[in-house]
Amino acid sequence: MKSRLRFTLQLSFTLLVCLFMIVPVAMSVMAGLTENYFVGLESGLTLRWVNEVWQLYADTIWLSIKLALACLLITILIGVPAAYGLLRSRRRWANALEELLLLPVAVPGLATALALLLAYGSYREFRGSWLFILVGHVLFTLPFMVRAVLSVMQTAKLPQLEEAAASLGASFRQRFFGVVIPNCMSGILAGALMVVTLSIGEFNITWMLHTPLTKTLPVGLADSYASMRLEIGSAYTLIFLVMVVPLLVAIQWAGRLTEQRR
Amino acid sequence: MTAASKQPSGAASYLSRPSTMVGPARRKRFIALFALLPALVIFCAFWLLPFSRLIMMGAEADPSSGISAYLTILTHRQYLISLATTVGLSLVVSLVAVAIAGVAGFFLARQRFFGKSILVAILTFPLAFPGVVVGFLVIMLGGRQGALAQASLWLFGERWMFAYSLAGLFIGYLYFSIPRVITTVMAACDNLDQSLEEAARSLGANTWQVTKDVIVPGIAPALLSTGAICFATSMGAFGTAFTLGTRLSILPLNIYGEFTNYANFAMAAALSVVLGVITWMALSLARRLAGGNLGASV
Numbered sequence: 001m002k003s004r005l006r007f008t009l010q011l012s013f014t015l016l017v018c019l020f021m022i023v024p025v026a027m028s029v030m031a032g033l034t035e036n037y038f039v040g041l042e043s044g045l046t047l048r049w050v051n052e053v054w055q056l057y058a059d060t061i062w063l064s065i066k067l068a069l070a071c072l073l074i075t076i077l078i079g080v081p082a083a084y085g086l087l088r089s090r091r092r093w094a095n096a097l098e099e100l101l102l103l104p105v106a107v108p109g110l111a112t113a114l115a116l117l118l119a120y121g122s123y124r125e126f127r128g129s130w131l132f133i134l135v136g137h138v139l140f141t142l143p144f145m146v147r148a149v150l151s152v153m154q155t156a157k158l159p160q161l162e163e164a165a166a167s168l169g170a171s172f173r174q175r176f177f178g179v180v181i182p183n184c185m186s187g188i189l190a191g192a193l194m195v196v197t198l199s200i201g202e203f204n205i206t207w208m209l210h211t212p213l214t215k216t217l218p219v220g221l222a223d224s225y226a227s228m229r230l231e232i233g234s235a236y237t238l239i240f241l242v243m244v245v246p247l248l249v250a251i252q253w254a255g256r257l258t259e260q261r262r
Numbered sequence: 263m264t265a266a267s268k269q270p271s272g273a274a275s276y277l278s279r280p281s282t283m284v285g286p287a288r289r290k291r292f293i294a295l296f297a298l299l300p301a302l303v304i305f306c307a308f309w310l311l312p313f314s315r316l317i318m319m320g321a322e323a324d325p326s327s328g329i330s331a332y333l334t335i336l337t338h339r340q341y342l343i344s345l346a347t348t349v350g351l352s353l354v355v356s357l358v359a360v361a362i363a364g365v366a367g368f369f370l371a372r373q374r375f376f377g378k379s380i381l382v383a384i385l386t387f388p389l390a391f392p393g394v395v396v397g398f399l400v401i402m403l404g405g406r407q408g409a410l411a412q413a414s415l416w417l418f419g420e421r422w423m424f425a426y427s428l429a430g431l432f433i434g435y436l437y438f439s440i441p442r443v444i445t446t447v448m449a450a451c452d453n454l455d456q457s458l459e460e461a462a463r464s465l466g467a468n469t470w471q472v473t474k475d476v477i478v479p480g481i482a483p484a485l486l487s488t489g490a491i492c493f494a495t496s497m498g499a500f501g502t503a504f505t506l507g508t509r510l511s512i513l514p515l516n517i518y519g520e521f522t523n524y525a526n527f528a529m530a531a532a533l534s535v536v537l538g539v540i541t542w543m544a545l546s547l548a549r550r551l552a553g554g555n556l557g558a559s560v
């Protein structure tokens with residue numbers, strides 16, 4: 001009897017927390033789809049605001065996708081070898097280097113962006129191009145790729161597999177592309193999903209680095225919250241959610257995948 | 263060419279040179295360095311060098327006070343108050359988030375019931391919301407046209423709102439902290455040995471005693487670690503504060519203001535370095551307590 005009461009109490013508390021998390025999201029989604037939020041639902045449902053957002057901000061969405069994909073490509077090209085290098089280095093060195101690479105995540109994005117601006121802001125061409133933002137995104141997402149790949153490498157018995165391949169005469173290149181890469185595919189996948197999600201949502205660095213011609217989705221969001229009517233901000237948020245929620249589901253799925261392998 | 267054809271023929275050579283199988287230690291180290299090189303070059307060129315310059319810039323004289331910007335922060339009330347506000351707010355948020363999400367997370371980890379996975383999904387998916395979106399959600403709750411304002415207008419005939427104040431920041435920071443704590447607490451509870459609780463119970467301990475003496479000490483490192491991550495994230499949360507109003511005096515907004523409004527680069531640099539050192543220390547503590555979680559900033 002007493003434990004039944006305790007269960008009910010804890011359940012209601014958890015439900016309250018859930019309400020706190022979901023109510024504002026639901027309100028925002030509704031506001032993005034109603035004709036007039038101040039009148040309420042009786043004003044009717046519409047896609048007018050979503051349409052308007054698309055006309056105003058479509059280029060920010062495309063730029064965010066372009067940035068996320070470029071960022072993914074670079075983090076794979078430099079992050080996977082880096083994880084392998086950390087695996088192969090002496091433990092003390094590997095820890096120190098990983099700690100270093102983690103600094104752009106440990107320090108607020110605002111500080112990283114300020115450092116970049118003060119150091120490279122005077123190079124006009126570079127400052128005005130989307131590559132300037134890309135640099136910030138790569139710094140911020142690289143540790144997530146390295147960590148995801150490295151943790152799979154550590155559990156996959158890679159040294160033994162590599163030694164076996166080497167004893168059969170495989171060259172380093174053959175070992176790297178034939179043994180190392182296939183064995184840490186699940187780590188690359190988990191890291192890739194993380195990198196894309198973080199890059200699409202990154203605001204703190206991007207806000208400082210953007211120019212009127214290089215606005216990303218979150219920059220556009222901040223812009224619309226400040227200067228547009230509530231329905232437009234809500235519809236824009238809705239578009240963002242539609243882009244990010246599938247990625248989140250995929251991250252959880254990939255996490256379960258790597259857990260099963262262990 | 264196939265791999266096998268490269269191999270020196272015969273088992274004799276295979277046995278006589280075991281050290282060349284993966285290459286000598288020096289070559290191995292060279293390969294490791296070579297693999298790390300691209301990442302290190304980019305890191306040094308675009309982070310280490312610029313940030314070192316930022317640290318030096320913070321030592322330059324602040325235009326208004328005439329002394330080094332670091333010293334100005336330590337000697338001027340305005341900066342000390344904003345530093346204390348930011349640290350205090352982040353500490354309170356972390357404590358409240360750990361308390362709330364600790365209870366909910368433990369409940370979800372231990373009980374099985376219909377619809378549980380939906381609750382877990384609701385509590386964890388806001389993990390990827392950027393700070394700006396969280397700020398907007400706070401406006402949805404406590405802004406001029408928010409839920410509270412509409413309810414109070416209907417009940418009492420006046421608009422109540424909290425979004426554009428420290429209370430709004432508190433709610434926003436709580437919003438992005440809760441999912442972080444929930445995921446950590448659930449994982450820690452899964453790893454906790456349930457037989458300890460059963461043993462304590464069979465020895466006559468009541469629920470409160472089991473919670474206080476077995477469960478909380480068992481997941482204490484995880485609680486501390488996730489609390490430190492929430493603290494660091496709240497300290498640097500620029501997006502949420504930016505959406506809710508730029509007049510509040512907290513560190514991220516101060517940095518932004520000094521840089522864009524006053525072009526006071528020395529002060530902006532010094533404040534960024536101070537903020538960076540605080541969040542870095544908190545995250546180092548978190549990693550030492552429970553490795554694995556990187557703790558992304560919002």
